[in-house]
Amino acid sequence: MSDPAGNDYARMLELAVCLLETRDPDHLWCAVAEELMRALGGEVVVGKDCEWAADDGPVRAWRRGAGSAADVPSRQAARLIREGYPFAGHYGTVQDRAPRTAAQLTGAGWRNSETASVLGQCLGTEHMLGLPLPGRSNPVRGFLIHRAGPDFDERALRYATAVQPLLRAAAAQHELLTGYAAPGVAGPNRGAERPSGAGTSDLGLTPRETAVLRLLAEGLPAQAIGRRLHVSVRTVHKHLQSVYRKLDAPDRLSAVLNAQRLGLLAPDAPRNVPAPAYNG
Template sequence: MGLDRAYERLTALAVAALHERDPARLWPMLAGALADLCGGEAVIHKRDDWSERAGTIGAAPDAAAAELKRLGDTDLALLRACYPLAQHYADRTDRRPVTAHRAAGRDWPDSPTARLLSDVWDVDHVMGVPLPEHTTPVTGCLVYRSGTDFTDDHLAMAERAQPLLAAVERQRQLLEEWQRALGPAAEPEERAAECALTPRETTVLLLLTEALTADAIGRRLGISVRTVHKHVENIYRKLGTRDRVGTVLRAQRLGLVPPPGPP
Protein backbone atom coordinates (compact mmCIF):
# COMPACT_ATOMS: atom_id res chain seq x y z
CA MET A 1 0.00 0.00 0.00
CA GLY A 2 1.43 3.41 -1.01
CA LEU A 3 1.92 6.05 1.68
CA ASP A 4 -0.62 8.43 0.12
CA ARG A 5 -3.26 5.70 0.07
CA ALA A 6 -2.32 4.67 3.59
CA TYR A 7 -2.70 8.24 4.87
CA GLU A 8 -6.18 8.38 3.31
CA ARG A 9 -7.05 5.14 5.12
CA LEU A 10 -5.69 6.59 8.36
CA THR A 11 -7.86 9.69 8.01
CA ALA A 12 -10.93 7.56 7.32
CA LEU A 13 -10.10 5.42 10.36
CA ALA A 14 -9.87 8.53 12.55
CA VAL A 15 -13.31 9.68 11.43
CA ALA A 16 -14.81 6.23 12.01
CA ALA A 17 -13.22 5.87 15.45
CA LEU A 18 -14.36 9.27 16.69
CA HIS A 19 -17.95 8.47 15.62
CA GLU A 20 -18.03 5.09 17.38
CA ARG A 21 -20.43 5.21 20.33
CA ASP A 22 -19.34 1.97 22.00
CA PRO A 23 -15.93 2.45 23.69
CA ALA A 24 -15.40 -1.32 23.82
CA ARG A 25 -15.23 -1.40 20.01
CA LEU A 26 -12.53 1.26 19.64
CA TRP A 27 -9.36 -0.75 20.27
CA PRO A 28 -10.43 -3.81 18.22
CA MET A 29 -11.29 -1.41 15.38
CA LEU A 30 -7.91 0.31 15.59
CA ALA A 31 -5.92 -2.89 15.97
CA GLY A 32 -7.35 -4.53 12.87
CA ALA A 33 -6.78 -1.41 10.77
CA LEU A 34 -3.27 -0.87 12.14
CA ALA A 35 -2.19 -4.34 11.07
CA ASP A 36 -3.37 -3.65 7.53
CA LEU A 37 -1.82 -0.17 7.37
CA CYS A 38 1.56 -1.29 8.70
CA GLY A 39 2.00 -4.50 6.75
CA GLY A 40 1.16 -6.75 9.68
CA GLU A 41 -0.91 -9.88 10.04
CA ALA A 42 -1.92 -9.68 13.71
CA VAL A 43 -1.95 -7.12 16.52
CA ILE A 44 -1.94 -7.31 20.30
CA HIS A 45 -3.33 -4.18 21.93
CA LYS A 46 -3.08 -3.05 25.53
CA ARG A 47 -4.26 0.11 27.22
CA ASP A 48 -3.07 0.04 30.81
CA ASP A 49 -0.04 -0.90 32.89
CA TRP A 50 1.12 -4.23 31.55
CA SER A 51 3.21 -6.77 33.44
CA GLU A 52 3.87 -10.46 33.04
CA ARG A 53 0.85 -11.18 35.24
CA ALA A 54 -1.66 -8.34 34.85
CA GLY A 55 -3.12 -5.77 32.46
CA THR A 56 -5.83 -5.67 29.82
CA ILE A 57 -4.74 -7.42 26.63
CA GLY A 58 -6.59 -8.12 23.39
CA ALA A 59 -5.76 -9.19 19.86
CA ALA A 60 -6.96 -8.87 16.27
CA PRO A 61 -8.05 -10.42 13.99
CA ASP A 62 -10.41 -12.92 15.60
CA ALA A 63 -8.12 -15.86 14.85
CA ALA A 64 -5.27 -14.18 16.71
CA ALA A 65 -7.60 -13.40 19.64
CA ALA A 66 -8.66 -17.05 19.79
CA GLU A 67 -5.03 -18.24 19.87
CA LEU A 68 -4.27 -15.71 22.60
CA LYS A 69 -7.03 -17.13 24.80
CA ARG A 70 -5.61 -20.64 24.40
CA LEU A 71 -2.16 -19.74 25.71
CA GLY A 72 -1.13 -21.22 29.04
CA ASP A 73 0.14 -19.09 31.90
CA THR A 74 3.81 -19.66 31.07
CA ASP A 75 3.47 -18.73 27.40
CA LEU A 76 1.23 -15.78 28.19
CA ALA A 77 3.76 -14.46 30.72
CA LEU A 78 6.49 -14.74 28.09
CA LEU A 79 4.37 -12.84 25.59
CA ARG A 80 3.55 -10.18 28.19
CA ALA A 81 7.25 -9.75 29.01
CA CYS A 82 7.45 -8.20 25.52
CA TYR A 83 11.09 -8.97 24.79
CA PRO A 84 12.98 -6.91 23.66
CA LEU A 85 10.62 -3.93 23.28
CA ALA A 86 9.76 -3.43 26.94
CA GLN A 87 13.42 -2.94 27.83
CA HIS A 88 14.01 -0.81 24.73
CA TYR A 89 11.33 1.69 25.76
CA ALA A 90 12.19 1.49 29.47
CA ASP A 91 15.73 2.67 28.68
CA ARG A 92 14.67 5.84 26.81
CA THR A 93 11.95 8.47 26.50
CA ASP A 94 11.76 8.04 22.72
CA ARG A 95 8.41 6.40 21.90
CA ARG A 96 8.85 6.04 18.15
CA PRO A 97 7.90 2.63 16.73
CA VAL A 98 10.70 0.08 16.50
CA THR A 99 10.94 -3.57 15.53
CA ALA A 100 12.20 -6.36 17.75
CA HIS A 101 14.90 -7.21 15.22
CA ARG A 102 16.21 -3.64 15.22
CA ALA A 103 16.08 -3.48 19.02
CA ALA A 104 17.72 -6.85 19.74
CA GLY A 105 19.71 -7.53 16.58
CA ARG A 106 20.92 -11.10 16.09
CA ASP A 107 19.58 -12.15 19.50
CA TRP A 108 15.96 -11.81 18.35
CA PRO A 109 15.47 -14.86 16.04
CA ASP A 110 16.73 -17.34 18.66
CA SER A 111 14.89 -15.80 21.61
CA PRO A 112 12.15 -17.74 23.44
CA THR A 113 9.66 -15.01 22.48
CA ALA A 114 10.45 -15.34 18.76
CA ARG A 115 10.07 -19.12 18.96
CA LEU A 116 6.74 -18.78 20.76
CA LEU A 117 5.40 -16.38 18.12
CA SER A 118 6.49 -18.75 15.36
CA ASP A 119 4.74 -21.68 17.02
CA VAL A 120 1.51 -19.87 17.92
CA TRP A 121 0.92 -17.44 15.05
CA ASP A 122 3.54 -18.45 12.47
CA VAL A 123 5.06 -14.95 12.54
CA ASP A 124 8.71 -13.90 12.70
CA HIS A 125 8.72 -10.19 13.42
CA VAL A 126 7.09 -7.72 15.81
CA MET A 127 6.89 -3.94 15.85
CA GLY A 128 6.08 -1.89 18.96
CA VAL A 129 3.70 1.05 18.50
CA PRO A 130 3.41 2.60 21.98
CA LEU A 131 1.10 5.42 22.94
CA PRO A 132 3.35 8.49 22.75
CA GLU A 133 2.24 10.07 26.03
CA HIS A 134 2.64 7.02 28.26
CA THR A 135 5.70 6.40 30.41
CA THR A 136 5.13 2.68 30.91
CA PRO A 137 7.40 0.59 28.65
CA VAL A 138 4.72 -0.67 26.29
CA THR A 139 1.21 0.73 26.31
CA GLY A 140 -0.32 0.58 22.86
CA CYS A 141 0.05 -2.06 20.14
CA LEU A 142 2.38 -4.83 19.05
CA VAL A 143 2.11 -5.59 15.33
CA TYR A 144 3.25 -8.99 14.00
CA ARG A 145 4.19 -10.28 10.55
CA SER A 146 5.92 -13.22 8.90
CA GLY A 147 8.70 -13.22 6.31
CA THR A 148 10.80 -10.06 6.17
CA ASP A 149 11.02 -7.43 8.88
CA PHE A 150 8.90 -4.28 8.81
CA THR A 151 10.23 -1.66 6.39
CA ASP A 152 11.02 2.01 7.00
CA ASP A 153 7.70 2.86 5.33
CA HIS A 154 5.86 0.58 7.76
CA LEU A 155 7.59 2.31 10.67
CA ALA A 156 6.73 5.73 9.23
CA MET A 157 3.07 4.78 8.93
CA ALA A 158 3.03 3.44 12.49
CA GLU A 159 4.53 6.70 13.75
CA ARG A 160 1.90 8.62 11.80
CA ALA A 161 -0.78 6.53 13.52
CA GLN A 162 0.47 7.15 17.08
CA PRO A 163 -1.39 10.47 17.63
CA LEU A 164 -4.60 8.78 16.47
CA LEU A 165 -4.08 5.92 18.93
CA ALA A 166 -3.55 8.43 21.74
CA ALA A 167 -6.62 10.48 20.79
CA VAL A 168 -8.85 7.42 20.58
CA GLU A 169 -7.59 6.16 23.94
CA ARG A 170 -8.53 9.49 25.54
CA GLN A 171 -11.93 9.23 23.86
CA ARG A 172 -12.40 5.68 25.16
CA GLN A 173 -11.57 6.68 28.71
CA LEU A 174 -14.05 9.57 28.66
CA LEU A 175 -16.86 7.51 27.11
CA GLU A 176 -16.38 4.80 29.74
CA GLU A 177 -16.33 7.45 32.48
CA TRP A 178 -19.57 8.87 31.04
CA GLN A 179 -21.24 5.45 30.99
CA ARG A 180 -20.18 4.67 34.57
CA ALA A 181 -21.41 8.05 35.82
CA LEU A 182 -24.89 7.57 34.32
CA GLY A 183 -25.23 3.93 35.31
CA PRO A 184 -25.93 0.74 33.34
CA ALA A 185 -29.67 1.40 32.95
CA ALA A 186 -29.35 4.94 31.60
CA GLU A 187 -28.72 4.03 27.91
CA PRO A 188 -26.67 7.22 27.40
CA GLU A 189 -25.68 6.33 23.83
CA GLU A 190 -29.31 6.28 22.72
CA ARG A 191 -30.03 9.61 24.39
CA ALA A 192 -27.02 11.22 22.76
CA ALA A 193 -28.07 9.83 19.38
CA GLU A 194 -31.59 11.22 19.84
CA CYS A 195 -30.04 14.67 20.29
CA ALA A 196 -27.79 14.08 17.23
CA LEU A 197 -24.68 14.47 19.39
CA THR A 198 -21.62 12.71 18.02
CA PRO A 199 -19.43 10.75 20.45
CA ARG A 200 -16.82 13.53 20.21
CA GLU A 201 -19.40 16.18 21.06
CA THR A 202 -20.57 13.99 23.93
CA THR A 203 -17.09 13.91 25.45
CA VAL A 204 -16.79 17.70 25.08
CA LEU A 205 -20.17 18.07 26.79
CA LEU A 206 -18.99 15.83 29.63
CA LEU A 207 -15.93 18.03 30.12
CA LEU A 208 -18.09 21.16 30.04
CA THR A 209 -19.89 19.83 33.10
CA GLU A 210 -16.52 19.75 34.89
CA ALA A 211 -16.19 23.53 34.35
CA LEU A 212 -13.05 23.10 32.28
CA THR A 213 -11.94 25.95 30.02
CA ALA A 214 -11.74 25.46 26.27
CA ASP A 215 -7.96 25.35 26.59
CA ALA A 216 -8.15 22.63 29.25
CA ILE A 217 -10.65 20.62 27.19
CA GLY A 218 -8.33 20.86 24.20
CA ARG A 219 -5.38 19.57 26.22
CA ARG A 220 -7.50 16.73 27.64
CA LEU A 221 -8.65 15.62 24.18
CA GLY A 222 -5.50 16.49 22.25
CA ILE A 223 -7.29 18.97 19.95
CA SER A 224 -7.00 22.70 19.29
CA VAL A 225 -8.98 25.35 21.15
CA ARG A 226 -10.57 26.31 17.84
CA THR A 227 -11.84 22.75 17.41
CA VAL A 228 -13.19 22.78 20.96
CA HIS A 229 -15.14 25.97 20.24
CA LYS A 230 -16.55 24.38 17.07
CA HIS A 231 -17.76 21.37 19.05
CA VAL A 232 -19.28 23.65 21.71
CA GLU A 233 -21.14 25.63 19.02
CA ASN A 234 -22.55 22.38 17.64
CA ILE A 235 -23.65 21.29 21.12
CA TYR A 236 -25.42 24.63 21.75
CA ARG A 237 -27.22 24.36 18.41
CA LYS A 238 -28.30 20.76 18.91
CA LEU A 239 -29.50 21.30 22.49
CA GLY A 240 -31.07 24.69 21.73
CA THR A 241 -28.97 26.55 24.31
CA ARG A 242 -26.85 29.71 24.30
CA ASP A 243 -24.29 29.37 27.07
CA ARG A 244 -22.36 26.84 29.13
CA VAL A 245 -24.57 26.95 32.25
CA GLY A 246 -27.80 26.57 30.27
CA THR A 247 -26.25 23.77 28.25
CA VAL A 248 -25.16 21.81 31.31
CA LEU A 249 -28.56 22.22 32.95
CA ARG A 250 -30.39 21.08 29.83
CA ALA A 251 -28.03 18.15 29.38
CA GLN A 252 -28.73 17.10 32.97
CA ARG A 253 -32.50 17.30 32.43
CA LEU A 254 -32.18 15.17 29.29
CA GLY A 255 -30.09 12.58 31.13
CA LEU A 256 -27.07 13.19 28.92
CA VAL A 257 -24.74 13.93 31.82
CA PRO A 258 -24.88 13.07 35.52
CA PRO A 259 -27.09 15.28 37.73
CA PRO A 260 -25.34 17.68 40.07
CA GLY A 261 -24.02 16.15 43.25
CA PRO A 262 -24.83 17.38 46.74
CA PRO A 263 -23.31 20.76 47.65
Protein backbone atom coordinates (compact mmCIF):
# COMPACT_ATOMS: atom_id res chain seq x y z
CA MET A 1 0.00 0.00 0.00
CA SER A 2 1.28 3.50 -0.82
CA ASP A 3 2.15 6.02 1.86
CA PRO A 4 -0.90 8.02 3.00
CA ALA A 5 1.10 11.20 2.40
CA GLY A 6 1.28 10.45 -1.33
CA ASN A 7 -1.11 8.78 -3.72
CA ASP A 8 -3.67 7.84 -1.05
CA TYR A 9 -4.17 11.48 -0.09
CA ALA A 10 -4.91 12.25 -3.74
CA ARG A 11 -7.41 9.40 -3.75
CA MET A 12 -8.99 10.79 -0.57
CA LEU A 13 -9.51 14.13 -2.31
CA GLU A 14 -11.05 12.40 -5.32
CA LEU A 15 -13.34 10.47 -2.98
CA ALA A 16 -14.34 13.68 -1.18
CA VAL A 17 -15.34 15.26 -4.50
CA CYS A 18 -17.31 12.12 -5.42
CA LEU A 19 -19.16 12.17 -2.10
CA LEU A 20 -20.10 15.84 -2.49
CA GLU A 21 -21.45 15.27 -5.99
CA THR A 22 -23.48 12.10 -5.44
CA ARG A 23 -27.20 12.34 -4.77
CA ASP A 24 -27.61 8.66 -3.85
CA PRO A 25 -26.91 7.82 -0.17
CA ASP A 26 -26.40 4.12 -1.00
CA HIS A 27 -23.81 4.96 -3.65
CA LEU A 28 -22.02 7.13 -1.10
CA TRP A 29 -21.28 4.24 1.26
CA CYS A 30 -20.43 1.90 -1.60
CA ALA A 31 -17.83 4.39 -2.81
CA VAL A 32 -16.40 4.69 0.70
CA ALA A 33 -16.28 0.91 1.17
CA GLU A 34 -14.56 0.33 -2.18
CA GLU A 35 -11.89 2.93 -1.41
CA LEU A 36 -11.26 1.50 2.06
CA MET A 37 -10.82 -1.97 0.61
CA ARG A 38 -8.50 -0.69 -2.11
CA ALA A 39 -6.32 1.33 0.24
CA LEU A 40 -6.23 -1.20 3.08
CA GLY A 41 -6.11 -4.42 1.08
CA GLY A 42 -9.44 -5.50 2.52
CA GLU A 43 -11.78 -8.14 1.16
CA VAL A 44 -14.93 -7.16 3.04
CA VAL A 45 -16.08 -3.97 4.78
CA VAL A 46 -18.86 -3.99 7.36
CA GLY A 47 -20.65 -0.77 8.26
CA LYS A 48 -21.68 -0.20 11.86
CA ASP A 49 -24.41 2.36 12.65
CA CYS A 50 -26.14 0.88 15.67
CA GLU A 51 -25.37 -0.60 19.07
CA TRP A 52 -23.19 -3.70 19.11
CA ALA A 53 -25.82 -6.23 20.21
CA ALA A 54 -25.61 -9.87 19.11
CA ASP A 55 -29.29 -10.36 18.33
CA ASP A 56 -30.39 -6.98 17.02
CA GLY A 57 -29.55 -4.43 14.36
CA PRO A 58 -28.87 -4.55 10.60
CA VAL A 59 -25.56 -5.69 9.17
CA ARG A 60 -24.33 -3.91 6.06
CA ALA A 61 -21.40 -5.43 4.21
CA TRP A 62 -19.55 -4.75 0.97
CA ARG A 63 -17.27 -7.24 -0.79
CA ARG A 64 -14.37 -6.01 -2.88
CA GLY A 65 -15.26 -5.59 -6.55
CA ALA A 66 -18.95 -6.31 -6.00
CA GLY A 67 -19.97 -2.70 -6.63
CA SER A 68 -22.84 -2.87 -4.14
CA ALA A 69 -23.74 -4.08 -0.68
CA ALA A 70 -23.15 -7.79 -0.12
CA ASP A 71 -25.07 -10.30 1.97
CA VAL A 72 -23.54 -11.61 5.18
CA PRO A 73 -23.30 -15.35 4.40
CA SER A 74 -24.70 -16.81 7.62
CA ARG A 75 -26.81 -15.92 10.65
CA GLN A 76 -23.96 -16.95 12.92
CA ALA A 77 -21.58 -14.57 11.13
CA ALA A 78 -24.16 -11.78 11.37
CA ARG A 79 -24.55 -12.41 15.10
CA LEU A 80 -20.80 -12.28 15.68
CA ILE A 81 -20.45 -9.08 13.63
CA ARG A 82 -23.24 -7.47 15.66
CA GLU A 83 -21.60 -8.65 18.86
CA GLY A 84 -18.51 -6.76 17.77
CA TYR A 85 -15.74 -8.78 19.43
CA PRO A 86 -13.24 -7.40 20.30
CA PHE A 87 -14.11 -3.83 19.31
CA ALA A 88 -17.34 -3.38 21.26
CA GLY A 89 -15.55 -4.03 24.52
CA HIS A 90 -12.88 -1.49 23.65
CA TYR A 91 -14.58 1.43 21.88
CA GLY A 92 -17.76 1.05 23.91
CA THR A 93 -16.01 1.55 27.25
CA VAL A 94 -13.31 4.15 26.49
CA GLN A 95 -13.16 7.39 24.50
CA ASP A 96 -10.32 6.09 22.34
CA ARG A 97 -11.29 6.32 18.66
CA ALA A 98 -7.92 5.40 17.14
CA PRO A 99 -8.08 2.63 14.53
CA ARG A 100 -7.07 -0.72 16.06
CA THR A 101 -6.65 -4.25 14.80
CA ALA A 102 -8.29 -7.22 16.46
CA ALA A 103 -4.86 -8.64 17.27
CA GLN A 104 -3.80 -5.37 18.94
CA LEU A 105 -6.74 -5.62 21.33
CA THR A 106 -6.58 -9.34 22.06
CA GLY A 107 -3.05 -10.52 21.23
CA ALA A 108 -2.75 -14.19 20.31
CA GLY A 109 -6.29 -14.75 21.59
CA TRP A 110 -7.77 -13.37 18.38
CA ARG A 111 -6.79 -16.34 16.20
CA ASN A 112 -8.30 -18.75 18.75
CA SER A 113 -11.59 -16.87 19.10
CA GLU A 114 -14.96 -18.05 17.79
CA THR A 115 -15.30 -14.81 15.83
CA ALA A 116 -12.05 -15.34 13.92
CA SER A 117 -12.96 -18.95 13.19
CA VAL A 118 -16.50 -18.29 11.90
CA LEU A 119 -15.59 -15.21 9.90
CA GLY A 120 -12.68 -17.07 8.38
CA GLN A 121 -14.99 -19.84 7.23
CA CYS A 122 -17.74 -17.51 5.99
CA LEU A 123 -15.76 -14.61 4.56
CA GLY A 124 -12.37 -16.18 3.90
CA THR A 125 -10.62 -13.53 5.99
CA GLU A 126 -8.23 -13.71 8.93
CA HIS A 127 -7.84 -10.20 10.32
CA MET A 128 -10.02 -7.24 11.27
CA LEU A 129 -9.38 -3.51 11.58
CA GLY A 130 -11.76 -1.33 13.57
CA LEU A 131 -12.14 2.12 12.01
CA PRO A 132 -14.55 4.21 14.11
CA LEU A 133 -15.73 7.69 13.22
CA PRO A 134 -13.93 10.30 15.34
CA GLY A 135 -15.83 11.99 18.15
CA ARG A 136 -17.74 10.86 21.20
CA SER A 137 -20.91 9.60 19.57
CA ASN A 138 -22.75 6.76 21.25
CA PRO A 139 -23.34 4.19 19.91
CA VAL A 140 -19.92 4.10 18.27
CA ARG A 141 -20.19 4.30 14.48
CA GLY A 142 -17.69 3.26 11.86
CA PHE A 143 -16.37 0.35 9.83
CA LEU A 144 -14.80 -3.06 10.27
CA ILE A 145 -12.38 -4.00 7.50
CA HIS A 146 -11.69 -7.71 6.97
CA ARG A 147 -8.71 -9.10 5.11
CA ALA A 148 -6.86 -12.34 4.45
CA GLY A 149 -3.09 -12.83 4.40
CA PRO A 150 -0.87 -10.72 6.66
CA ASP A 151 -2.37 -8.48 9.33
CA PHE A 152 -2.82 -4.73 8.90
CA ASP A 153 0.53 -2.97 9.33
CA GLU A 154 1.55 0.46 10.61
CA ARG A 155 1.11 2.07 7.22
CA ALA A 156 -2.47 0.80 7.11
CA LEU A 157 -3.10 2.23 10.56
CA ARG A 158 -1.68 5.60 9.48
CA TYR A 159 -3.97 5.63 6.47
CA ALA A 160 -6.97 4.68 8.61
CA THR A 161 -6.21 7.55 10.99
CA ALA A 162 -5.78 10.01 8.13
CA VAL A 163 -9.11 9.07 6.53
CA GLN A 164 -11.19 9.37 9.72
CA PRO A 165 -12.17 13.06 9.24
CA LEU A 166 -13.33 12.29 5.69
CA LEU A 167 -15.45 9.42 6.98
CA ARG A 168 -17.05 11.71 9.55
CA ALA A 169 -17.90 14.19 6.78
CA ALA A 170 -19.24 11.32 4.64
CA ALA A 171 -21.53 10.28 7.50
CA ALA A 172 -22.88 13.83 7.77
CA GLN A 173 -23.45 13.94 4.02
CA HIS A 174 -25.20 10.55 4.13
CA GLU A 175 -27.58 11.82 6.79
CA LEU A 176 -28.39 14.90 4.72
CA LEU A 177 -28.98 12.86 1.56
CA THR A 178 -31.16 10.37 3.44
CA GLY A 179 -33.11 13.22 4.99
CA TYR A 180 -33.85 14.73 1.59
CA ALA A 181 -34.39 11.48 -0.29
CA ALA A 182 -38.14 11.27 0.36
CA PRO A 183 -40.59 13.91 -0.97
CA GLY A 184 -41.55 16.48 1.61
CA VAL A 185 -38.63 15.81 3.92
CA ALA A 186 -37.38 18.94 5.62
CA GLY A 187 -35.50 18.73 8.90
CA PRO A 188 -37.65 17.82 11.89
CA ASN A 189 -40.85 17.62 9.83
CA ARG A 190 -39.66 14.45 8.14
CA GLY A 191 -42.47 12.57 6.44
CA ALA A 192 -44.71 15.56 5.72
CA GLU A 193 -45.95 15.89 2.17
CA ARG A 194 -44.25 18.52 0.03
CA PRO A 195 -46.50 21.13 -1.60
CA SER A 196 -46.55 21.06 -5.37
CA GLY A 197 -43.61 22.89 -6.91
CA ALA A 198 -40.01 22.48 -7.90
CA GLY A 199 -37.69 20.09 -6.11
CA THR A 200 -34.10 20.81 -5.21
CA SER A 201 -32.89 18.78 -8.20
CA ASP A 202 -35.30 20.65 -10.51
CA LEU A 203 -33.68 23.90 -9.43
CA GLY A 204 -30.21 22.52 -9.92
CA LEU A 205 -29.34 22.62 -6.22
CA THR A 206 -26.57 20.19 -5.33
CA PRO A 207 -26.82 18.08 -2.13
CA ARG A 208 -24.30 20.39 -0.43
CA GLU A 209 -26.22 23.52 -1.49
CA THR A 210 -29.39 21.91 -0.16
CA ALA A 211 -27.61 21.28 3.14
CA VAL A 212 -26.51 24.93 3.27
CA LEU A 213 -30.08 26.04 2.54
CA ARG A 214 -31.43 23.88 5.35
CA LEU A 215 -28.93 25.30 7.85
CA LEU A 216 -29.61 28.79 6.55
CA ALA A 217 -33.27 28.25 7.42
CA GLU A 218 -32.22 27.40 10.98
CA GLY A 219 -30.71 30.86 11.29
CA LEU A 220 -27.08 29.75 11.41
CA PRO A 221 -24.40 32.23 10.30
CA ALA A 222 -21.85 31.24 7.68
CA GLN A 223 -19.20 30.35 10.25
CA ALA A 224 -21.54 27.97 12.08
CA ILE A 225 -22.67 26.43 8.79
CA GLY A 226 -19.04 25.84 7.91
CA ARG A 227 -18.40 24.11 11.23
CA ARG A 228 -21.48 21.93 10.83
CA LEU A 229 -20.51 20.85 7.30
CA HIS A 230 -16.74 20.77 7.92
CA VAL A 231 -15.97 23.33 5.20
CA SER A 232 -14.43 26.81 5.21
CA VAL A 233 -16.45 30.02 5.55
CA ARG A 234 -15.29 30.97 2.07
CA THR A 235 -16.79 27.75 0.70
CA VAL A 236 -20.05 28.45 2.54
CA HIS A 237 -20.28 31.89 0.93
CA LYS A 238 -19.74 30.35 -2.50
CA HIS A 239 -22.60 27.92 -1.84
CA LEU A 240 -24.77 30.78 -0.59
CA GLN A 241 -24.16 32.80 -3.76
CA SER A 242 -25.18 29.79 -5.84
CA VAL A 243 -28.28 29.18 -3.70
CA TYR A 244 -29.35 32.84 -4.01
CA ARG A 245 -28.91 32.70 -7.79
CA LYS A 246 -30.85 29.46 -8.22
CA LEU A 247 -33.67 30.63 -5.95
CA ASP A 248 -33.70 34.10 -7.54
CA ALA A 249 -33.20 35.70 -4.12
CA PRO A 250 -31.16 38.80 -3.17
CA ASP A 251 -30.50 37.71 0.42
CA ARG A 252 -30.85 34.88 2.93
CA LEU A 253 -34.35 35.73 4.13
CA SER A 254 -35.68 35.88 0.56
CA ALA A 255 -33.92 32.60 -0.23
CA VAL A 256 -35.56 30.82 2.69
CA LEU A 257 -38.98 32.30 1.92
CA ASN A 258 -38.69 31.29 -1.74
CA ALA A 259 -37.58 27.80 -0.72
CA GLN A 260 -40.55 27.53 1.63
CA ARG A 261 -42.93 28.68 -1.09
CA LEU A 262 -41.53 26.01 -3.42
CA GLY A 263 -42.05 23.34 -0.77
CA LEU A 264 -38.35 22.77 -0.10
CA LEU A 265 -38.55 23.65 3.59
CA ALA A 266 -41.02 23.30 6.43
CA PRO A 267 -43.51 26.21 6.66
CA ASP A 268 -42.01 27.48 9.93
CA ALA A 269 -38.39 27.29 8.73
CA PRO A 270 -37.66 31.04 8.46
CA ARG A 271 -38.68 31.93 11.99
CA ASN A 272 -35.05 32.22 13.19
CA VAL A 273 -33.53 33.70 10.03
CA PRO A 274 -31.71 37.01 10.68
CA ALA A 275 -32.68 40.14 8.81
CA PRO A 276 -31.40 40.50 5.23
CA ALA A 277 -28.71 42.97 6.26
CA TYR A 278 -26.97 40.28 8.32
CA ASN A 279 -23.75 39.20 6.59
CA GLY A 280 -22.79 36.19 8.75
